[in-house]
Amino acid sequence: MDRESTYQPSAYNSQIPRDLPKGKSPDERGGYFTRTAYGTPLPLPGAQCREYIAEAQCDVFDLEKIQNNGSDEKKCRYMRNPHLMDFWPTLFEWPVMASTLCYVAGWFCFGGGLSVTVLLFLMGGTEELLKALPHMMPIFLFFFLSWVILMLLTRGEPKLKKDTRFYRRSGMVSIYQKDEDRLEVPFDEFDPHLTPRTGPTGSTGFLLQLVHRYSDLLIQHINVYNEEFEVYLEWERLHQFMDISQPIPDRVITEPARQFDPVTAEYDEKHDRPKHFWRDMSDEEFEIRREAARKAAKDFPWGKTRKQALASGWKPSEHRIDWQVLKEKQQTA
Known part of the structure; x- marks a missing residue:
C-alpha cells in the first residue's frame, strides 16, 4: 500500500493547492435573504485546533463500539470504510x-x-x-x-441513498440528485459557512454549510450545534479527512481504519502512536480527556494557526489534565 497507487491525481492536497478562479461574490449570489441563508464564511486556515474528541457526537459509547469483538476490517465495513469515505446523511431517509x-x-x-x-x-x-x-x-x-x-x-x-459522500482518495464530493446520477464536484471548490438557526421553541443553534464557489449548490450538515466552536471543529475534521497531506483525524470511532490509509499509517509509525490508543483507554480517562478537549476547543482562537494560538497562551487538552490525579484515581479504581 503506497501513496502513488492509492490516491488519485484529483485527490485534495493542501500543500499543492490548485490555481482556482475567484468565485461568486456575496452580491452575485442574490439578495439579503439568500446571503442570510448561506450564513457567514469561515476563513479557517485548515486543521489547527484538532481537538476532535470535543465533538458533540463523540462520547464514551464510541469506545464500546470499537471495543466489541471482531476484526478491524469488519468494523471498518460496518462504518462504511471511514478511511475511504466520510458522509453527511439527510434526515429524510x-x-x-x-x-x-x-x-x-x-x-x-x-x-x-x-x-x-x-x-x-x-x-x-x-x-x-x-x-x-x-x-x-x-x-x-x-x-x-x-x-x-x-x-x-x-x-x-x-x-443510505440520499447522503452526501466525501471521498478522500479521489478528492471528490458525491451529491444525491433525484432521478439523476449522483453529481461529483471537487472538494476544494466548496467554502464553509456558519449559519445560525432558531428552533420552533426559540432555541438557537448553528449549522455547517458548504457553498459551491461557482454555482448556487449548497450542502448542509444534518447536525445543529449548540456552540459555534463545534461548527469550526466539524469543518476542521472534514478538511483534514479530505487532505491527503495529513493523516485522517484522530477520532475514537475511526481508530480501526487508520492502518488502512497510507498517509495515516506512515504518520502513526513515525510518531509511535499505539494502534489501539483509544480502544485500550478506560472510560474514566476518556471522560477526563474529553472534558479537557472541549475546554481547549472552546478557548481556541479560531482563525489563527496552531503556532499562533500556542504563542498567544492557548493550551491544548494534553496540558490541561492533571496526570498525577488521574493516575491516582486509576490506581484506586
Whole structure:
C-alpha cells in the first residue's frame, strides 16, 4: 500500500493547492435573504485546533463500539470504510430517521423514566411513587418496546441513498440528485459557512454549510450545534479527512481504519502512536480527556494557526489534565 497507487491525481492536497478562479461574490449570489441563508464564511486556515474528541457526537459509547469483538476490517465495513469515505446523511431517509427515533425512545424510556421517578419520590415519597406506577408503566413499556424494535431494525451497515459522500482518495464530493446520477464536484471548490438557526421553541443553534464557489449548490450538515466552536471543529475534521497531506483525524470511532490509509499509517509509525490508543483507554480517562478537549476547543482562537494560538497562551487538552490525579484515581479504581 503506497501513496502513488492509492490516491488519485484529483485527490485534495493542501500543500499543492490548485490555481482556482475567484468565485461568486456575496452580491452575485442574490439578495439579503439568500446571503442570510448561506450564513457567514469561515476563513479557517485548515486543521489547527484538532481537538476532535470535543465533538458533540463523540462520547464514551464510541469506545464500546470499537471495543466489541471482531476484526478491524469488519468494523471498518460496518462504518462504511471511514478511511475511504466520510458522509453527511439527510434526515429524510429511513435509516437516519430510525436511528433518531431510537435515540429519542431510549432517552424517554431511561432518562425520562428515571427523572420522573426521582421527582415523584422527592415530592411525595414512596407512597406517591406507588400511586403513579400504574399510570407510568404503560408509557414506559411503549418507549422501551419502541427502543428495542428500533435497535434491532438499525443494526448493521446503514443503507443510505440520499447522503452526501466525501471521498478522500479521489478528492471528490458525491451529491444525491433525484432521478439523476449522483453529481461529483471537487472538494476544494466548496467554502464553509456558519449559519445560525432558531428552533420552533426559540432555541438557537448553528449549522455547517458548504457553498459551491461557482454555482448556487449548497450542502448542509444534518447536525445543529449548540456552540459555534463545534461548527469550526466539524469543518476542521472534514478538511483534514479530505487532505491527503495529513493523516485522517484522530477520532475514537475511526481508530480501526487508520492502518488502512497510507498517509495515516506512515504518520502513526513515525510518531509511535499505539494502534489501539483509544480502544485500550478506560472510560474514566476518556471522560477526563474529553472534558479537557472541549475546554481547549472552546478557548481556541479560531482563525489563527496552531503556532499562533500556542504563542498567544492557548493550551491544548494534553496540558490541561492533571496526570498525577488521574493516575491516582486509576490506581484506586
